[in-house]
Amino acid sequence: MTTRSTTGHDDFLFAGSWFDRYHQRVGRRFPTFKIALNVLISQGGHTIVETGSMRVVDNWRDDGCSTYLFGEFAARYGRHLWTCDLDPAVIDVAKSATLEFASHITYIEGDSISFLSRFAEPIALLYLDSFDCPTDGDASDAQQHNLNELIAASPHLSERAVVLLDDNLLANGGKTKRSKEYLLDLGWFCLFDFAQSVWLRPYPEITLAR
Numbered sequence: 001m002t003t004r005s006t007t008g009h010d011d012f013l014f015a016g017s018w019f020d021r022y023h024q025r026v027g028r029r030f031p032t033f034k035i036a037l038n039v040l041i042s043q044g045g046h047t048i049v050e051t052g053s054m055r056v057v058d059n060w061r062d063d064g065c066s067t068y069l070f071g072e073f074a075a076r077y078g079r080h081l082w083t084c085d086l087d088p089a090v091i092d093v094a095k096s097a098t099l100e101f102a103s104h105i106t107y108i109e110g111d112s113i114s115f116l117s118r119f120a121e122p123i124a125l126l127y128l129d130s131f132d133c134p135t136d137g138d139a140s141d142a143q144q145h146n147l148n149e150l151i152a153a154s155p156h157l158s159e160r161a162v163v164l165l166d167d168n169l170l171a172n173g174g175k176t177k178r179s180k181e182y183l184l185d186l187g188w189f190c191l192f193d194f195a196q197s198v199w200l201r202p203y204p205e206i207t208l209a210r
Contacts, residue, residue, distance in 0.1 A: 053084070126163045
């Protein structure tokens, strides 16, 4: 009988891994974080880029604390996280909270669109979570900013990039509405649409039935 090795990243891919402790912390965001990182690590992706750094320590259910989650993942598997926020106070919080993973994180204080447009290496996982989005009423400003970030990052996305969009499951369309339409028009695959929306760039040999 052949047994499967549990070395490498198998300790992340399968149920019961160390990552499962985040389930109670991030709640309904857990499945989409897990899917996005599963794809990243299965395809050998290296660079994670997020906009909107963690701004409150341990505010898991409201904010997600993604900088910490991605930072631990990067440290465990030799990946690198770039996190960008316009607010210097937020960057200070993120640095303090993720000090143990700091060698695997680059912290950028500045405008996210400028940062993304100048990014110099292939992005394997792009996580867009900047610009507060109202839970009801007009979300058009947040939606346009999210789309502008995506357009700025698009030339730098790797061949098999994953895009993860936060603040999705809202009656007003959340901040993701225009970005999802943009990705769909480009032929990207929606892997899962829930509290967050996960998208995968189609492989050249695959076409999407419409």
